[in-house]
Amino acid sequence: MNGSRAAALTVAWRLASFRSRLEGLPAFPIVILGTLALLAIFADFIAPHDPQVGLLGERFRPPAWQAGGSTAHLLGTDHVGRDVLSRLIFGARISMTVGFTAVIFAGVVGTTLGILAGYLGGWVDQVIMRVTDAWLALPALTFAIFLAAIVGPSASNIVIIMALVYWTRYARVVRGEVLSLKERDYVRLAIVAGCSKRTIMKRHILPNVVNSSIVLATLMLGVVIVTEAALSFLGVGVPPPQPAWGLMLADGKKGLMAGYWWLTVLPGLCIMLMVLSANLLGDWLRVKLDPQLRQL
Amino acid sequence: MSDTPLLDVRGLTTHYVSARGTRVTRAVEDVSFTLRDGETLGIVGESGSGKTTLALSLLRLLPPGARIIAGAIRFEGEDLLAKRESEMRHIRGKRIAMILQDPMASLNPLFTIGDQVGEPLRVHEGASRRGAWERARELLGAVRISAPNARVRNYPHELSGGMRQRIVGAIAISCGPRLLIADEPTTSLDVTIQAQYLSLLRELQRAQGLALIFITHNLGIVARMCDKVAVMYGGRIVESGPVRRIFGAPAHPYTRALIESIPKLGDSNGRLTAIEGQPPDPAALPEGCAFHPRCPVRLEKCATERPRDSVVGDEHRTACWLHG
Numbered sequence: 001m002n003g004s005r006a007a008a009l010t011v012a013w014r015l016a017s018f019r020s021r022l023e024g025l026p027a028f029p030i031v032i033l034g035t036l037a038l039l040a041i042f043a044d045f046i047a048p049h050d051p052q053v054g055l056l057g058e059r060f061r062p063p064a065w066q067a068g069g070s071t072a073h074l075l076g077t078d079h080v081g082r083d084v085l086s087r088l089i090f091g092a093r094i095s096m097t098v099g100f101t102a103v104i105f106a107g108v109v110g111t112t113l114g115i116l117a118g119y120l121g122g123w124v125d126q127v128i129m130r131v132t133d134a135w136l137a138l139p140a141l142t143f144a145i146f147l148a149a150i151v152g153p154s155a156s157n158i159v160i161i162m163a164l165v166y167w168t169r170y171a172r173v174v175r176g177e178v179l180s181l182k183e184r185d186y187v188r189l190a191i192v193a194g195c196s197k198r199t200i201m202k203r204h205i206l207p208n209v210v211n212s213s214i215v216l217a218t219l220m221l222g223v224v225i226v227t228e229a230a231l232s233f234l235g236v237g238v239p240p241p242q243p244a245w246g247l248m249l250a251d252g253k254k255g256l257m258a259g260y261w262w263l264t265v266l267p268g269l270c271i272m273l274m275v276l277s278a279n280l281l282g283d284w285l286r287v288k289l290d291p292q293l294r295q296l
Numbered sequence: 297m298s299d300t301p302l303l304d305v306r307g308l309t310t311h312y313v314s315a316r317g318t319r320v321t322r323a324v325e326d327v328s329f330t331l332r333d334g335e336t337l338g339i340v341g342e343s344g345s346g347k348t349t350l351a352l353s354l355l356r357l358l359p360p361g362a363r364i365i366a367g368a369i370r371f372e373g374e375d376l377l378a379k380r381e382s383e384m385r386h387i388r389g390k391r392i393a394m395i396l397q398d399p400m401a402s403l404n405p406l407f408t409i410g411d412q413v414g415e416p417l418r419v420h421e422g423a424s425r426r427g428a429w430e431r432a433r434e435l436l437g438a439v440r441i442s443a444p445n446a447r448v449r450n451y452p453h454e455l456s457g458g459m460r461q462r463i464v465g466a467i468a469i470s471c472g473p474r475l476l477i478a479d480e481p482t483t484s485l486d487v488t489i490q491a492q493y494l495s496l497l498r499e500l501q502r503a504q505g506l507a508l509i510f511i512t513h514n515l516g517i518v519a520r521m522c523d524k525v526a527v528m529y530g531g532r533i534v535e536s537g538p539v540r541r542i543f544g545a546p547a548h549p550y551t552r553a554l555i556e557s558i559p560k561l562g563d564s565n566g567r568l569t570a571i572e573g574q575p576p577d578p579a580a581l582p583e584g585c586a587f588h589p590r591c592p593v594r595l596e597k598c599a600t601e602r603p604r605d606s607v608v609g610d611e612h613r614t615a616c617w618l619h620g
Contacts, residue, residue, distance in 0.1 A: 185401035191357060192396065193389030193416045193467065203415075207406045291406060291451040 026284050029277035036274060040093040047086035048074075051243045054081030060255065063262050076262045078248075079255060084262060087243035088270055094155055094238055095225060095245040096274065102162030102224045103217045109163060110170025111206075111213045117171065118178025119201050128171065135168040141230055148236035155238050158231065162224050173216055177209045211286050218282030222275040229271075245271050300373055301330040302474060302507050303354075308367035310346075310353045315361070321579040323349040323362065325531040331524075333474070336501065336508040338518035338539070340554070341528035342575045347511045348397075350528070351477050354509075355392060356384050372474065390420040393468040394477040400485075402464050403452035409436070409463055410448030416470045435466040438503070439496060458489045462496060469500055476501070477509045482517065494521060515558050519543060524611075527551050530576050530586030537612030547614040550587045585617070593618065 039046060058081040064074045075085040117128035135143075147161045181187060182205065190200050229246025231237030233253075238244040245267040252263030287293045306328050312321040324346045331337050341347050352358050354369060356376065369376040371392065376384070388394075396402050403412055413435055414428025423431065429448055436444035439462040452460060461481075468476055478497065482490040494517060501508050510521055518525055519539060526536040527550065535548040546552045553571045573590040576582060582589055588598035595617050603617045 185396050185398050186404040189396055189402040189464070189467070190404075190415070191388075192355065192394040193419065194385045194387070195389075195415070195419050196385060199419060203407075204404055208404075289406075292453045 026280050029280040029284075032273050032277040033281070036092045036096060036270075039089045040096050043090045043093055047083075047089045048072075049083035049086040051082060051086040051090040052241045054078065054083075056081050060258075060260055062260075075266055076260075078251065078263055079260075082243075084248075084266060087248060088245070088266060091243040091245045091248060091267065092270070094242060095228070095271070098155060098158050098162070098228055098238070098244070099221050099225050099274070102159045102166070102228075103221050105159060105163035106166040106220065107170055107213050107217045110167035111174050111209065113167070114171040114174025115178055115201055115205055115209065118175040119182055119197070119205055125175075129175065132168045132171050135165075136172070140165050141227060144227060144231055145234060145236055148231060153231075153236050153239050155242070155244075158228055158237060161231075162227065165227075166220055166224065169220065170213055170216060173212055174209050177212055178205055181205055181208050207289075211289055214282050214285055214289075218275075218279045221278045222271070225271050225275065301332050302335075302372060303331040304368075304370040305329050305354070306368045306370075308350070308353060308369060309365040310349055310358065310362055311365050312349075312362045319579060322531050322581060323578055324353060327367070327528075327531075327533050329524075329526055329533065329536060331475070331507050331509065333507055334501070334505050335524065336510060336522045338522035338525045339509060339511045339528060340513060340515060340518055340525060342513060344575055344578050345528040346531040346578070347513075347528055348479055351394070351479050351509065351511055354477065355388055355394060356381075357388070386420065389416045389473075390471040391473050392475045392477065393471070393473040394479065395464055395468050395481045397480045397483060400457055400460055402467075403460055405452055407451075408448065409450050409452070409455070412452075413448070413463060413466050413470060416467060420471050431470065432466070435470055436463070438469070439463070439466045439500070441466075457485065458492065461485065461489065461493050465493075465496060465500060469504055469506070472504065473506060475507045475509070477511070479511045480513070482512075482514075490517075497521070515554060527554070530581050531578060532586065532615065534587065534616070535612075535614040537609065537614075541609055541612045545609070545612075547608045547612065547619055548587075548616045549591050549593050549618070551614075553592075585615075 054077065058073065058077050059079060061070065061073050061077040061081075062068050063076045064071050073083050073085070075083075075088065077083055078087070113128050117125040144161050144165050147164060148157065151157045151161070187200060187204050190204050195203075225246055228237055228244065229249050232240075232244060232247035233250030238247055240247065248267040249264055249271070252260070252267065255263050308324055308327045309322075310324040312323055313319070327346075327350060329337065339347050339350065349358070349362065352362075353364055354376070356364070356379075358364070364377060367377075371387070376387070379387070403409075410429040410432045411425075413432035414423065414425070417423040417428045417431055418425070432448050433444045436447055441447055441459060441462055447455070447459075455463070481497075482493055485493060497508070498521065500506070508521075510518070512518060522539050524537065525539055525542045526533045527542070527548065528534070529550050535542065535546070535551045542551060543555060546555055550571075553569070556569045557571060571590055572592075576586055576589075582599075584600050585591070585594075585598045585603050588594045591598065598617055601617075603615045605613055605615045606619050607613050608619050
């Protein structure tokens with residue numbers, strides 16, 4: 001009896017502290033990202049049409065509210081008669097997965113290597129940073145095409161390619177930060193107190209650089225999605241019948257001059273909303289992770 | 297108390313060698329001293345006299361390029377210079393603790409006080425997070441922080457300078473060390489907090505029976521805190537002995553000059569006497585006695601021959617030709 005009460009109290013306390021942690025969570029990005037996530041997960045049930053099959057007779061239908069549009073295709077159809085709304089919904093699945101996983105992959109790899117290079121110094125630093133220099137000297141897009149040509153185009157390969165291309169950005173920023181952090185007195189105190197290098201990197205360096213990594217990640221999200229679009233446009237990205245926002249944007253470009261604006265503006269709007277939401281969320285997280293800002 | 301001293305340093309020599317090995321800076325040269333349980337040793341000297349390098353040598357935490365060339369450090373009978381790095385890690389923070397020059401900046405802004413005070417316990421004694429917090433509360437009480445139960449949950453920026461200072465003290469004593477090295481722990485504090493902090497250190501020292509090495513350039517603090525003093529100049533100890541002897545009958549001209557340059561209350565007619573000249577460049581120390589270019593009573597051989605260490609009284613030694 002007493003035990004279960006205590007357990008109930010613990011649960012209540014956990015819930016309360018979890019809620020206080022979410023305090024101040026900005027509504028806008030949560031609503032946008034939540035909606036996109038739901039659309040992505042339940043795409044099969046929500047989407048009115050098959051995103052990969054079109055009717056040539058229904059080509060270039062404008063959105064329903066424009067002259068010539070119909071309620072069958074709320075957001076119109078593309079150059080092969082596929083339903084734009086359905087493609088956007090299914091596209092959320094690919095774009096969100098590719099975008100977020102690629103950014104997180106690159107972030108984890110880059111941050112880890114950046115901390116190792118900055119904190120350990122010496123030959124570790126030399127090796128990691130020279131590789132990073134060489135990496136950065138290659139134009140990102142060319143490099144991505146090169147990698148895509150080797151491993152072949154598919155959604156999962158794109159994630160790996162993006163992580164491989166962009167980890168260097170994190171490593172650079174993080175290493176610089178670590179160089180200044182490791183001269184701080186609290187890192188010195190940890191050394192004097194007998195902490196191992198691993199403990200220091202994990203407990204004193206990592207929490208202090210994670211902020212920069214998050215901010216960089218929210219910026220990189222946009223870059224990754226646009227690069228993915230470019231790869232798709234060049235035929236080495238997500239393979240064409242599949243709907244990805246970047247790919248739709250690239251395809252739609254051909255119709256832009258002919259006045260088929262919905263083919264570019266709508267996927268562009270989706271990308272913009274996602275990146276903006278990620279930015280706002282990252283900003284909130286940054287404040288939340290800093291005890292000094294948290295109280296303001 | 298046993299006969300073997302807690303810390304026995306013999307002929308310790310630490311040099312900084314430049315990358316190509318062309319430039320050698322003799323930061324610490326042939327330094328010897330002993331320290332018994334519960335004793336306080338003050339190490340006094342100008343900037344660049346090798347005080348901090350000496351402290352870091354004791355913990356074997358030298359920056360890259362610095363190397364201990366010769367000498368022996370015996371702590372509780374064990375040879376610290378023969379230890380592997382992993383063994384040294386178990387000594388740092390557990391048996392020898394250190395307080396850094398700027399304790400205000402010694403706390404990680406992202407962790408609560410409880411986490412930071414408990415960290416050495418978790419590292420050295422494998423305490424659980426909960427157990428470490430429990431001990432942290434007691435330690436905060438020991439360093440006289442009011443409401444320790446609330447304070448453990450605070451972040452460093454929520455506390456005043458004096459409190460942060462005390463917390464750094466609590467971190468230092470958390471594992472019950474035998475020796476505490478304090479490297480100018482009060483230079484960044486204002487005078488009123490300084491006094492409080494010093495009495496706290498003394499109190500902790502008495503309560504825990506720990507030996508203290510107090511590195512400072514402030515002779516007033518030395519007079520108040522220490523049992524023994526070692527005066528460093530140009531990387532060497534030029535005079536050492538009990539506090540009373542050093543202040544009452546300084547043997548080395550440098551010590552005498554240092555004591556004369558302390559402003560005294562009520563002494564309004566005389567101007568402060570400063571020591572002429574500049575402290576020597578540790579990378580290019582003068583021949584003979586390092587102090588001879590600035591010495592008011594130098595002899596001819598001071599410029600050519602290094603003075604030997606000579607006994608001038610009970611445990612009172614100096615390296616000066618006037619006494620050699």
